[in-house]
Amino acid sequence: MNRAIWEHAGATGPVVDLVDTELAQQGRVRTGPPELVRRWSISTVLLVPTDQGPVWFKAVPPVFAHEGALARWVASVQPRHAAPVLGSGPGWLLTEGLPEGDRDGTGLQEGPLAAAVRVQRASIGRSAELIALGCPERSTARITADLELLVDRTDLLGGPDAQRLAVALPELTRLLEEADGDGTPTVLVHGDIQEENALWTGRSWALIDWTDAALTHPFAELARPLMQATASQRARAEAEFAQAWADVLSPRTVSRALRLAPVLGAAHQVGNYFRIVEAVGATDGLDALLKEWVRRLLAAAARTAPRPARGLM
The missing domain is CATH 3.30.200.20 (Phosphorylase Kinase; domain 1)
Structure with missing residues (x-):
């Protein structure tokens, strides 16, 4: 069927x-x-x-x-x-x-990420239920395994990008392992929050298109909406997430998750597009999106990795 x-x-x-x-x-x-x-x-x-x-x-x-x-x-x-x-x-x-409300109205006091966080919170402790429905599980260990497989796929990435990913893999593994601590729950992440997939109804945001959804680290959700965000939009999104998880995670864990969010999110997107391209083929620009997210991942890792200490001059 x-x-x-x-x-x-x-x-x-x-x-x-x-x-x-x-x-x-x-x-x-x-x-x-x-x-x-x-x-x-x-x-x-x-x-x-x-x-x-x-x-x-x-x-x-x-x-x-x-x-x-x-x-x-x-x-x-x-x-x-x-x-x-x-x-x-x-x-x-x-x-x-669904009805579409005026996005300039006075009732529009939050963004679609707030709706995504509420879905995430509702999914805490319900991973088995969601897996039974067919929801993919994308733990940091699973994402790392996908990156290891992708390193050998020069047919998808091309030689230079595959080589750069191979060189960065140890540091990426370390960063993903760092993010996966202190009891951070695995939750349902939408994975593609953008204007086409979020509708303001006049009283709340409705999220549609759950094809990219997966069970993973909650802060991976930030990757897609912050791709082209302004500084104020980024600050607002990070504040929403910090506030939403303050009663579950320690301030130290929230701070670390925000620091690692660009790596978490880009790695999640790489694994997601790798899965899609393997399933439907490198058509409609899907292979280009995979390469783009690999480059975003490498850039995020370079920004996040600790800088070596400078020696005495």
Whole structure:
């Protein structure tokens, strides 16, 4: 079923039948043909008109087959930060359309990272439950293992980047091990918080597109939203995270996690894109994104590593 839905996700045949069946169970009727909004190597997205407002259908390849179950779980634990799920199955998801509020309104007092932190906090101690749903587990040890594999993949990185990664690997391993201490819980991280995946509804932020989600270190979440952040945006995000975890982690642990966040986040993204490229191929610029995150990881490690002491002149 998963492969069939993915292969027929261009708005005809089995997909339309599936959508109609799911809508009927909700007491709704499709009022027109689905509109193809996007189709590329990792998803097909359709906008479906119904008698009670539009709904969204998404189909994904087998590597993301768990997204529907994961989105349903998020909606169950943090409903104000998720789109209501109307139906889901291996490789597909049907969600309610959400209203879009004015982002310049006075009610907009926090960013989407605050919503992500609430989802993270709700996932503490529930890793086994999420793994059972198919959520990938990306511990720092697993990320290190992926980096070791990637060093030999000159077909993906090219020789110079692979060589630089090999040289940096011992220091990267040390930094990741340093981050993985003092009882920091493994949590559900969205992994791709950006403007397209965060919708302000007028009263809260709703997070969509959980294809990149994984169980990992909470501060890995900072990587994507801080890629092009201003100094004030970075300070705000770091403050939100520090405050959110102050009652769980010691000030020393929070400070260290913030210092190591660029390495944690970039390493997580490298492992994620490595997994995606291996599953769907180096298409649609995915290989370029993998290389970009490798370079970001190397730069973050260079900034984070302690500088050697200067000798007497």
